[in-house]
Amino acid sequence: LHFSFQQGGWGASLADKLVRKCDVLNRGFSGYNTRWAKIILPRLITKGNSLDSPAAVTIFFGANDSALKDENPKQHVPLAEYAANLHTMVRQLSAAGVPASRIVLVTPPPLCEAAWEQECLLQGCKLNRLNSVVGEYAGACVQVARDCGVDVLDLWTLMQK
Numbered sequence: 001l002h003f004s005f006q007q008g009g010w011g012a013s014l015a016d017k018l019v020r021k022c023d024v025l026n027r028g029f030s031g032y033n034t035r036w037a038k039i040i041l042p043r044l045i046t047k048g049n050s051l052d053s054p055a056a057v058t059i060f061f062g063a064n065d066s067a068l069k070d071e072n073p074k075q076h077v078p079l080a081e082y083a084a085n086l087h088t089m090v091r092q093l094s095a096a097g098v099p100a101s102r103i104v105l106v107t108p109p110p111l112c113e114a115a116w117e118q119e120c121l122l123q124g125c126k127l128n129r130l131n132s133v134v135g136e137y138a139g140a141c142v143q144v145a146r147d148c149g150v151d152v153l154d155l156w157t158l159m160q161k
Contacts, residue, residue, distance in 0.1 A: 045096045064077075090150060
């Protein structure tokens with residue numbers, strides 16, 4: 001998300017498509033997981049600021065949370081905690097006045113293990129994520145959306161089709 005507004009990024013493309021219709025604001029933090037995001041979310045979206053009436057608010061986490069505990073303990077968040085953190089963030093948005101109909105959870109996207117392993121090796125570490133594990137987090141995200149009555153964009157499934 002942090003890099004989504006770089007040239008060719010999906011945030012930049014979305015902002016371009018919606019120019020003069022609405023503002024697209026990025027509040028992403030590269031490397032964050034849900035454990036850290038739920039702490040800062042109340043400071044980002046509060047009643048009475050410029051986000052009084054958002055068309056939509058997306059919550060897009062899981063790629064870092066799903067990092068393998070043994071290989072990346074700093075970013076790893078256990079699956080049950082990840083789901084609980086998503087629930088918390090939906091509640092925080094609701095408390096800030098964002099209607100459930102305007103909240104969209106986005107699953108982590110699938111992982112190309114071969115490409116990611118090459119990146120890990122360049123950084124001097126072992127493969128620290130697996131697509132099958134990312135899929136478990138994507139499934140948990142979909143379930144949280146159902147439980148909370150919000151929409152979900154299941155990137156993990158759609159991008160593999």
